Amino acid sequence: MARRSNGEGTAYYNQERQRWEAQVSYKSNAGEAKRKKFTGKTQREVNRKKNDWIRNLDNGLLPEASKLTVGTWVDRWLEDFVKPSVRTKTHEKYSSCMKYVKENFENVLLSSLTVPDVQRFFNELLRTGGVEHKGLASSTVRGVRRYFIGCLEKAVKLGLLIKNPVKLTDPPRLVKEEIKPLNKEQAKLLLQVARTEAVQSLMNKRKNAEMSECDVFCAVYIALSTGMRLGEVLGLKWDDILFEQMTLMVRRSRVSTQKGVIIEEPKTGIARKIPIHQDLVNALKTHRKRQEWHKKRIAELYDDQSWVIGGSFGRNYNPKHFSSRKYKKLLQKAEIDKSFTFHDLRHTHASLLLLEGINPKIVQERLGHASIEMTLDTYSHLLPDTQDVAVQAITNFLVG
Numbered sequence: 001m002a003r004r005s006n007g008e009g010t011a012y013y014n015q016e017r018q019r020w021e022a023q024v025s026y027k028s029n030a031g032e033a034k035r036k037k038f039t040g041k042t043q044r045e046v047n048r049k050k051n052d053w054i055r056n057l058d059n060g061l062l063p064e065a066s067k068l069t070v071g072t073w074v075d076r077w078l079e080d081f082v083k084p085s086v087r088t089k090t091h092e093k094y095s096s097c098m099k100y101v102k103e104n105f106e107n108v109l110l111s112s113l114t115v116p117d118v119q120r121f122f123n124e125l126l127r128t129g130g131v132e133h134k135g136l137a138s139s140t141v142r143g144v145r146r147y148f149i150g151c152l153e154k155a156v157k158l159g160l161l162i163k164n165p166v167k168l169t170d171p172p173r174l175v176k177e178e179i180k181p182l183n184k185e186q187a188k189l190l191l192q193v194a195r196t197e198a199v200q201s202l203m204n205k206r207k208n209a210e211m212s213e214c215d216v217f218c219a220v221y222i223a224l225s226t227g228m229r230l231g232e233v234l235g236l237k238w239d240d241i242l243f244e245q246m247t248l249m250v251r252r253s254r255v256s257t258q259k260g261v262i263i264e265e266p267k268t269g270i271a272r273k274i275p276i277h278q279d280l281v282n283a284l285k286t287h288r289k290r291q292e293w294h295k296k297r298i299a300e301l302y303d304d305q306s307w308v309i310g311g312s313f314g315r316n317y318n319p320k321h322f323s324s325r326k327y328k329k330l331l332q333k334a335e336i337d338k339s340f341t342f343h344d345l346r347h348t349h350a351s352l353l354l355l356e357g358i359n360p361k362i363v364q365e366r367l368g369h370a371s372i373e374m375t376l377d378t379y380s381h382l383l384p385d386t387q388d389v390a391v392q393a394i395t396n397f398l399v400g
Contacts, residue, residue, distance in 0.1 A: 020046040071106035097144045119169045138175045181348035193334040218287045227349035230342045236308040248274045256319045
């Protein structure tokens with residue numbers, strides 16, 4: 001037998017179960033009529049739960065959100081909203097950052113997140129985050145915060161949250177990692193060592209002689225001469241090289257993902273043209289002859305897919321393996337610190353040009369940056385100081 005409390009409408013006392021109960025009718029996302037039950041030891045407790053629930057419903061909080069955890073929503077957001085709209089590698093970057101959120105808030109109710117708790121989480125990532133618990137870089141933590149904001153912002157738009165607590169946190173101060181490009185002498189040394197290794201490899205007359213040293217030399221020379229990324233270099237095919245026009249066409253990139261190597265088109269969907277110098281043209285022609293010679297030696301074992309950097313059997317390389325197994329060996333032989341990545345060749349290209357006074361706009365076009373601001377933000381510390389030249393120019397205009 002159940003009885004209602006005076007003036008409380010749907011609130012009633014269940015004598016059989018010896019508790020107070022209340023029910024509210026509502027419609028689900030699909031438009032179905034449903035009822036929500038609230039229970040408690042006292043009438044006041046049940047009414048508080050019911051009124052809070054109704055207030056949240058009036059404010060746009062969907063009924064289903066009451067049981068939705070952060071971990072569940074992060075998974076849904078990554079799979080249903082992020083994955084269909086971004087590249088595979090970008091999706092992996094989102095997932096990599098959001099794993100920290102899941103580790104910390106996996107079973108926390110989405111509606112229970114507070115600004116202080118989230119702020120403390122970001123602060124801890126800076127101090128003790130990462131595999132070795134030495135703290136994550138400020139840029140990484142800022143990325144985690146940016147993606148977390150996007151994740152909860154979608155929840156707000158869908159009515160799963162009333163407000164986004166992450167937006168009220170303070171981002172960590174960005175500490176830029178210093179770019180350490182090679183100077184002219186180091187760049188020439190690295191290239192010379194790579195060239196020597198390639199020539200010596202050709203002296204090996206064994207049928208199983210690899211093309212890796214020749215590939216490494218060619219890849220390093222292209223990167224230093226053009227500023228191309230490793231994936232773009234490995235993505236070159238012979239018809240992308242316009243020998244007569246002395247131009248390279250960047251039409252695709254080989255990208256290493258968790259599921260293997262994939263081929264991606266440029267983000268803009270438009271190929272990038274990069275003029276090259278005559279010595280690189282000559283080196284590429286020589287490399288093609290070496291590749292043809294190698295193909296004849298191993299005959300049907302070579303799977304010709306027209307890659308410029310074809311590997312021993314024409315199937316090219318996994319970018320991660322090329323960097324760690326081939327390129328790192330070259331650094332050791334050139335006595336260059338192993339921390340110098342292949343991507344740093346791109347920084348070296350840009351740095352050497354800017355230090356020679358080349359217009360940053362030209363550098364931007366060669367690198368394929370979306371805007372000149374991106375180029376200036378990355379390399380502004382390398383731009384020559386032209387204030388003295390400006391002062392002299394004004395003096396000439398107004399005085400002399």
